[in-house]
Amino acid sequence: MAGLPKIPQRLFQWYCNPLLEEQILGDLQEQFEEDVESFGRTKAKWRFTWNVIRFFRPGIIKDLGGSTKLNYYGMLKLNLLLAFRNFKKHSNMFLINLTGLATGLACTLLIYLWVNDELSVDKFHDNDDRLYQVMENLHYSEATQTSKSTSGLLAKNLAKEFPEIESAVSIAPPFLIDDMVLTNEESVFKGIGQFVGKDFFNAFTYPLVEGNPKHVLSDRNSIVLSESMALKVFGSVDDIVGKQIQWESEEMTETVMITGIFEDVPTSSSSQFDFLLSYEHFLGQDDTFHEWGNYGPYAFVLLQEGADADQLNKKIEGYIATKGFEGRRLFLKKYSDNYLYGRYENGRLAGGRIEYVRLFALIAIILLVIACINFMNLSTARASTRMKEVGVKKTLGASRNTLMWQYFTESIAMSFISLVLALFLIVGALPIFNDITGKAIEISFDLNVLLAFLGITTLAGLLAGTYPALYLSKFNPILVLKGKRITSFGEVWARKGLVLTQFTISIILIAAVVIIHKQVDFVQNRSLGYDKDGIVQIVPNGKAAENLETFINEVKNVPGVQNASAIGHSLVTSGFHTYAIDWEGKDPNTPVRFEIAEVTYGLFETLELEFESGRSFSKDFGAEHSKVVCNEKAIAAMGMKADPIGKQFSLWGEEEMEIVGVVKDFHFESLRQGIKPMIFVFDPEEADDVVLRIEKDREIETMAVIQEFHNEYNPGYGLEAKFLSDDYQAQYKSEQKVSTLSRYFAAIAILISCLGLFGLAAFSAERRAKEIGIRKILGSSLLGIVRLLTVDFTRIVGLAILIALPLSYLVTQNWLQGFAYRIQPEWWLFVVIGGLVLILAWVVIGWQTFKAALINPSEYLRNE
Amino acid sequence: MSRTNYLGEFEELILTMVLVVGDEAYGNTIVKAIKGHQHREVNLSSVHITLYRLEEKGYLESSMGGATKERGGRKKRYFKITNTGKALLQEMKDARTSLWKLTPQLQFKTV
Structure with missing residues (x-):
């Protein structure tokens, strides 16, 4: 046969x-066989x-489109109907699933909004792709340090000497x-001011109203004022260009002229x-910032269109070194990065x-997966x-595909119902979330957000539905x-x-x-080398x-005040510093960074810093300006071993x-x-705090008395005072945010997991009701x-x-590496966590279990 | 004769051939019969299409035959003329005959 x-x-x-294939192909084959006989x-x-042609x-030709779509529509409708009937029939399970999925989805979507917001920061500048910050790598003996601060003259000189740079802008760093x-x-108006180079508005995109x-x-x-600042000062934004205004800082009072108004800086800046x-x-x-050796200002450059940043990078790398500062290497960093x-x-x-993003x-994905697992488990359990349903359907000719679609429809319907609930949750949680993260996220339904929400929801539905769909459709009718029983x-x-x-x-x-939490707690309460509680900082103004x-x-003399002094350096962060310190035997190729604190009499006494040797500044010694x-650490850096006092x-x-x-x-x-x-x-x-x-x-x-004193001493000026410990807390703001947020998310994760466990326990108690009945009749105890x-x-x-605790140890160790001073988590901490989770699980299961164990056996067995 | 009862020339040919071939009427036998009786080459596809159309119109009925070895084990679909089909053929033949009666005697003149 051919x-x-x-x-x-x-x-x-x-x-x-x-429908026609068999008969036609038969005829064709018959003819083909005859043709082979007669024609070869x-x-x-x-x-x-x-x-065939x-x-x-x-x-x-088989039907295309038309009627096929109608069939799918019918099937979809039926599947949805079945899904809803199922939800209704097993309303307990439905509620467990709904709560879990909705919470999981809400968290995931909330995190999506936050991530989206983070990724968009600073991306709004028109020249984003050409806008770079010039940063420095400072190589010194034991390590390399990277700094945004650079020499005050850098921006101007770079723009002059390198044609690839369209314009360069210096900006005074906030800490100075x-x-x-x-x-x-x-009236006096407070506001955040910045000193910026004249090309600022060419390089950065902050639209001007005037x-x-x-x-x-x-x-x-x-x-140049922002719109809201202009409104605050003048009550309107019209006709104020050209007006004069005074600005004051601690050191200066000057009259300046308003030349423009810019739109309020967007939150994404x-x-x-x-x-x-x-x-x-x-x-x-x-003169400080005319010195190449000093640091402070930031430098930003806008490259010419088409200029190669990598090439320019190589060209400017050694620029500062040519000014006599070996070891300082410049590099370009994209501003928005x-x-x-x-x-x-x-x-x-x-x-x-x-890293936080x-x-x-990752947490978002994890929460979604945990929520989806609940759905999977409860559906397969x-x-x-539902085996009979599958059996009947298959006997009536349903294919595996059709059944899979039915279960997918069910899970996707589930996830979309959850989405509705999740949206309510998001709206409710957003103010708290914004409060913790310090953002101003709103739900705006632009296309991207909409697509992301629908996409994530569908994904959750598919994820939750895959295993049940594959599993349920597999049954042999x-x-x-x-x-x-075919439970494998x-x-x-x-x-x-x-x-x-x-x-x-x-x-x-x-x-x-x-x-x-423990680490954040630890760093906040660690002794700093002096007692920070009770230290108040006052920013002097006016007569003060x-x-x-x-x-x-x-x-x-104010009662309650024990001591007072002034310092020019921050007590919570690095600030004014220099490399221009030379001592006998210094290696000229390894610059060392020294923080410089300008102080007046009594500072060490006020902070209660301990002296290793020598003395404090004192009026008893005449001129102290060259002391x-x-x-x-400074003594160690200069390598002065024995008795540094008196050295120069x-x-x-x-x-x-x-x-x-x-x-x-300290x-x-x-x-x-x-x-x-x-x-x-x-x-x-210079000691101005x-x-x-x-x-x-x-x-x-005491603060009330100081306030009173200040009002009297310095009328017209508000007292700007803050506790050092508050400032100190603020340094760990991002850790605290992470700590608070992760606390919420971890709680939600364990809640969703327990919800799933609860569902499974309820289900197995229900399934085993008869078994329990028989066991009780045969004399099994409640405890048994x-x-x-x-x-x-x-x-x-x-x-x-057992699996999680070692893993969590590794994960947290990794995070702790980022701290110079860190806790060593005790082993029993992990044991306690494990124990608590186990107890929580028992409580969740126990409720169902006791309910099942307390049944009257006759109720479950009388129908047999 | 109403429009619904209208048959095209090829349809009429196929319908007649189903009658002619009798019990063994399916795609290939019809193609062969047309070739044998009318010396006309027709494509299998046209025959199939026409058979289905006639069945849809109710002049033919069909049934699947048993599997045979020659066709790779594939079954044949046999076609049989229905009473409506027979009546229609009869009607068409009568109509033609009555028309012919009205025409003058045909004379083939030698030119």
């Missing part, structure tokens, strides 16, 4: 209406092919800017400000906020009750209808495995939360700023400074950092039955604990 040519036959089978094989093949005509106010004859972006900042005495002043003011404050990728370790990019994206080992294991996964993940989350010494002396006090070094290449005292190291930065070398110079002019020590336990009364029902779940949760 076989038909394969390709045309396939073609025919592809297009032919299946080759020609017969051609004739066959020709016939001739058959390609309406009436033979004092609080500023604007005054308008009688004024020409090219010229608004070209004059030294110009100021990492830099927030209310008004902009010329950079010349900042540069003009003193700085927000998310801002952390450098040893000169290399080590992450930044992106990734962490929370319930499968035994004959076995099912004969009433044989595989299925039971799969379900146990899923519960195991859920609990493992939840426990890891919980352990991580506990560790994060004019004569600080008098003010300090007066404030000391310094160092911390231990040069500061900024000229002044010879004599060391008169050494204070013990923390003036977040505990992420180790302690850095610091020198204290006696410079009351008043520091008070007040009596403990009487803080509130409880044990019977809990032992399985206990094993799973126990195993989850």
Whole structure:
């Protein structure tokens, strides 16, 4: 018998209406066989092919589109109906699923909104792709440090010397800017000001309502206000360009002219400000920033269109080195990348906020998976009750595909119902979420968000439906209808495995939360080397700023104030620093960074810093301007081993400074950092933050008295005072945010997991009701039955604990590496966490179990 | 004769052939019969299409035959004329005859 040519036959089978296929193909084959007889094989093949082509005509070709769609519609409708009936019939399970999925979805979508918001920060500038920040890598003996601060003259000189740069902008760094106010004859307005170079509006995109972006900042005495600042000061934004206004900082009072108004800075900008002043003011404050050796200002460059950033990078790398500072290497960093990728370790990019973005994206996925697992488990567990349905359907001709679609319809319907509930949850939780994250996220249904929401929901539906669909549609109808149990080992294991996964993940989350919490707690309460409680900082203004010494002396007399002094350096973060310190035997190729704190009399006494050796600044010794006090790290950095007191070094290449005292190291930065070398110079002019020590336990009364004193002493100016401990807390804001947020999410994860466990326990108690009845009749005790029902779940949760605890230890160790000072989590902490989870699981299961164990056996057995 | 009862020339040919071939009427035998009686080559596809159309119109009925070895085990679909079909053929033949009666005697003249 001759076989038909394969390709045309396939073609025919592809297009032919299946109802006609057999008879036609039969006829074709008959003819083909005759043709082989009469014409030979080759020609017969051609004739066959020709016939196949001739058959390609309406009436033979199978139906396309039209009626097919109608069928799907009918099926979809039926499937939805079945889904809803099922929800109604098993309303308990439905509610468990709904709660779990809706909570999971709400968290996931909320995190999506947050991630989206984070990723969009600083991306709004028109020239985003050409906007770079010039940063420095400082190579010194033991490590490399990366700094945004650079020399004050850098931007201007780069723009002059490199044609690839279209414009360059210097911006004074926030940590060097004092609080500023604007005054308008009688009223004082607070606001965040920045000193920026004249090309600011060319490089960055902050649209101007009034004024020409090219010229608004070209004059030294110009100021550009934000719309809301203008409204605050003048009550309107019209006709104010050209008006004069005064701005004041601690050191300066100047009259400037309004040259423009910009739209309020969008929340998606990492830099927030209310008004902009010329950079010349900042540069003009003193000579400090005319020195290549000093640090402070930030430099931004806008490249020419088409300029190659990598090439320019190579060209500018050694630029600062040509000014006599070996070891300082410049590099370009895309401005919009700085927000998310801002952390450098040893000169290399080590992450930044992106880590949190990734962490929370991961948490979002985890929560969704945990919620989906509930659905999977409950659907497959319930499968035994639906086996007959599957059997009947299959017997009536339903294919596996159709059945799978039915279950997918069910799970997707489920996830969309959950979406509705989730949206309500999101709307309710958004204010709290914004409060914790410090964002202003709103639900705006633009296309992207809409697509993402629908996409995530569908994905959740598919994820939740895959396993049940594959599993349920697999049943062999004959076995099912004969009433044989076909619960396979595989299925039971799969379900146990899923519960195991859920609990493992939840426990890891919980352990991580506990560790994060303990670490944050630890760094906040660690002794800093001095007693930070009771320290109050006052920003002097008005009369106080004019004569600080008098003010300090007066404030000391306020009852409750134990001591007072002033310092120019922050006590919670690094600030003014220099590399321009030379001492005998210094290796010129390894610059060392020294923090410089300008202080006045009594600072060490006020902070109660301990002296290692030497003395504090004192009026008894006459002129102190060429004397310094160092911390231990500074002495170590300069390699002065024995008795450093009386030794000298040069500061900024000229002044010879004599060391008169050494204070013990204390923390003036977040505990992420180790302690850095610091020198204290006696410079009351620059020591502009008043520091008070007040009596403990009487803080509130004392603050009220200080307020009173200030009102009297300095009428017209508000008292700006804050507790150092508040400032100190603020350093760990991002850790605290993560700590708070992850606490919520971990709680939700364990709740959803327990919900699933609850459902499974309820189900198994229900399924085993008869067994329990018989056992009770045969004399089983209450405890025996409880044990019977809990032992399985206990094993799973126990195993989850065993797997999760070592994993969580590893994960948290990794996170703790980011701190110079960290806790060593105790082993019993993990045991406690494990124990608590186990108890929680028992409580959840126990409710169902006791209910089942307390049944009256006759109720369940009387129908047999 | 109403429009519904209208048959095209090819349809009429196929319907007649089903009658002629009798019990063995399916795609291939009809093609062969047309070739044998009318010396006319027709394509199998046209025959099939026409058979289905006639069945739909109710002039033919069909049934699947048993499997045979020759056709790769595939069954044949046999067609049989229905009474309506027979009546229609009769009607068409009568109509033609009555028309012929009205025509003058045909004369083939030698030119």
